[in-house]
Structure formats: structure tokens, C-alpha cells
Amino acid sequence: MSQAATKHFDNIEYEEGAVLTFAAGLPAFEHLTRFLIIEHAGSAPLVFLQSLDEPGVCLPALPMLAIDPAYELSLTGDDLEALGFGDSGRVPGANAMGCFAVVSIPPDGPATANLLAPVVVNLAARRAVQAVRPDGRYSHRHVLGAREAAC
Amino acid sequence: MLVIRRRAGESLLIGDNIEIEILALTQNHVKLGIRAPQEVTVLRKEVRLTHEHNREAAELPSLERISGLANFLRQNEKSYSRNSGEAR
Numbered sequence: 001m002s003q004a005a006t007k008h009f010d011n012i013e014y015e016e017g018a019v020l021t022f023a024a025g026l027p028a029f030e031h032l033t034r035f036l037i038i039e040h041a042g043s044a045p046l047v048f049l050q051s052l053d054e055p056g057v058c059l060p061a062l063p064m065l066a067i068d069p070a071y072e073l074s075l076t077g078d079d080l081e082a083l084g085f086g087d088s089g090r091v092p093g094a095n096a097m098g099c100f101a102v103v104s105i106p107p108d109g110p111a112t113a114n115l116l117a118p119v120v121v122n123l124a125a126r127r128a129v130q131a132v133r134p135d136g137r138y139s140h141r142h143v144l145g146a147r148e149a150a151c
Numbered sequence: 152m153l154v155i156r157r158r159a160g161e162s163l164l165i166g167d168n169i170e171i172e173i174l175a176l177t178q179n180h181v182k183l184g185i186r187a188p189q190e191v192t193v194l195r196k197e198v199r200l201t202h203e204h205n206r207e208a209a210e211l212p213s214l215e216r217i218s219g220l221a222n223f224l225r226q227n228e229k230s231y232s233r234n235s236g237e238a239r
Contacts, residue, residue, distance in 0.1 A: 008214055027202040029209070043214070043221045059208045060217065062224070103220075104207040111220050114208075116200040130205075134196050140200040144224065 003123040006050050007058035009038060019052065020121060020128040022053065023061065023082055025101075027117070027130060029057060035128070037061075037100075046103065061100040065143065067113055073099060075120065075131055082129040098123055102130070117139035 001013045020035045034052040044065055051057035054088040064071050073094075077086070085092045098121035115138035121128045155163055162172040169191065172184040185193055193200070213218070 002238060012160075026205055027161050028205040043217050045224055046217060046221050055208055057209050057210055059205065060211065060216070066224075099218055102208045104210075105212050105216055105220055106207060106210075107212055107216070112204070114201060114204045116197055119153070130201065132195070133203050134197060140197070140204050140223075 004036065004050070004052050005055035006038065006048075007056055008048070009040065009050075012036075012038065017126065020049075020126050022130070023127050026059075026119075027132065029054075030091065033056060047100065049100075049102070060103040060105060061119060062103055062113055062144075063116055064099040064115070065099050067101055067144070068115065068138075071099070071115070071118075071138075072136075073097075073118060073120065073131075074133055074135065076134070079120065079129050079131040082127065083120060084125045085122065085128045096123060097121060101142070104141075111144045112141040113144055114140045115142045121123070 001015060003011050006012055014036055018036060018038065022033050022035060025032050026029065031050070032051045032053045036050045036052060038048040038050050040048065040060075042048075042128050043060075046062055047058050048129075049059040062149055064073075075083075080092075083092075083097075099123050100119040100121075101115055102117070102119060103111055103113050105111045116136075117130050117132040117140065119128060119130050155165060159173050159176050160168055164170050167186050168186075170186040170190055172186075174184045175182040186237060187193060
């Protein structure tokens with residue numbers, strides 16, 4: 001087991017096999033490549049993408065299908081390559097992947113999820129990419145919990 | 152918005168040192184070549200939008216605010232009970 005400092009959960013223990021590698025980082029955090037997905041009972045169904053390189057960087061996220069059960073993933077050749085699916089020449093089965101939307105929870109407005117750029121994980125290889133879609137099919141600010149924010 | 156018609160192989164200039172050349176066209180795609188100084192950032196727009204959203208997301212509010220949203224989601228989303236996390 002290794003130890004990591006986190007933004008919200010003090011020090012946590014993790015197994016190296018749980019680490020997700022974003023070879024290209026994420027937009028705005030291109031230099032951060034190693035993340036953990038932290039689940040915390042009080043915050044479910046939200047999870048947290050916690051950087052192992054910079055403890056202060058932690059992004060809330062939601063399983064994509066929990067936001068939109070009909071969400072259709074679209075990955076470019078570069079995304080598949082980054083995930084390690086590039087060699088097979090086949091479209092990977094959906095069971096092989098996890099898919100999350102980054103959630104922003106601003107102090108003065110509704111929480112929004114980025115459906116334009118899903119975080120996609122190759123569950124076996126623990127490789128991940130934030131796959132920014134070139135099409136305009138989904139919003140990068142899909143409003144969540146509008147009523148909650150209004151309270 | 153300024154609208155300019157160009158053909159493949161033609162260029163346009165923005166300011167003194169940015170050049171955009173239309174390299175190739177297909178029915179659905181246009182391939183652009185961009186010459187710009189190093190300090191000029193060139194980004195696909197959707198990457199910039201994601202960049203801004205990620206920055207905001209990293210400005211995490213208190214755990215209370217997060218719990219509030221989590222409670223709301225648990226109460227209002229029927230689809231959470233199964234299959235959460237993994238794509239089908």
C-alpha cells in the first residue's frame with residue numbers, strides 16, 4: 001500500500017494497481033498524470049478524481065450513465081490510442097470502460113457536469129483520458145441539481 | 152461576425168503575424184494550417200471550454216456543499232441504483 005495526501009480526505013492508503021494514468025493529463029492540468037478515484041459514502045453518487053501529483057487538485061465527478069442513461073460515447077482514434085485500445089483495431093466492449101463526467105460546484109450557481117468531455121477509463125489497463133468531443137452534441141455545462149442550488 | 156470566402160490553398164491573415172491557410176476541404180471537414188508566434192495559444196474551442204470547467208471543478212467548495220448536492224442527486228435520480236460507474 002502507498003499513502004497519498006488528498007484535498008478533502010487527509011492521507012489515504014491506496015494500491016498502485018488503483019492508480020489511473022492520464023498520459024496527457026486533463027485540460028488545465030496537462031502536467032498531472034496520476035489520479036485516484038475516491039469514493040466517499042457521504043458524497044455518493046459523486047466520486048472524486050484526486051491528483052497524486054498535486055494533493056490540492058481534486059475534481060468531483062459523476063458516473064456518466066447516472067446523469068444520462070442514454071449517453072452515447074464517441075471516441076477519436078487518439079482517445080483510443082491513449083486508452084491503450086489502439087492496437088487491437090477493434091472497438092472495445094463497453095464493459096471494458098468506465099465513463100465519468102467532471103462536475104463543477106460553484107459557490108453561487110448550479111452544479112454543472114461536463115458531458116462534452118467524458119473522463120473515460122480503460123478499467124483493465126488503468127489508463128484514462130478526458131475525451132473532448134469535437135461534435136456539439138452534449139453540453140459542457142449540463143445543469144445538475146438546479147432546485148438544490150436554489151435553496 | 153466577419154465572413155470571408157476562401158478556397159483550398161488560400162490564406163487569410165490576422166494582425167501582423169498570424170496566418171491561417173485552408174489546406175484541404177472535404178464535404179464535412181476543413182483542414183487548416185496555422186502560423187502564429189509561439190506565445191499565441193491555439194486551442195480547439197471545446198478544449199478551452201473543458202479547460203475552464205475543469206478549473207472551476209477543482210475549486211472545490213466545502214464538503215457540506217458537496218453532501219448537499221449528493222443528497223439532492225440521491226433523491227432525484229432514479230438511474231443511480233444500478234450500473235453506476237461503468238458504461239454499458
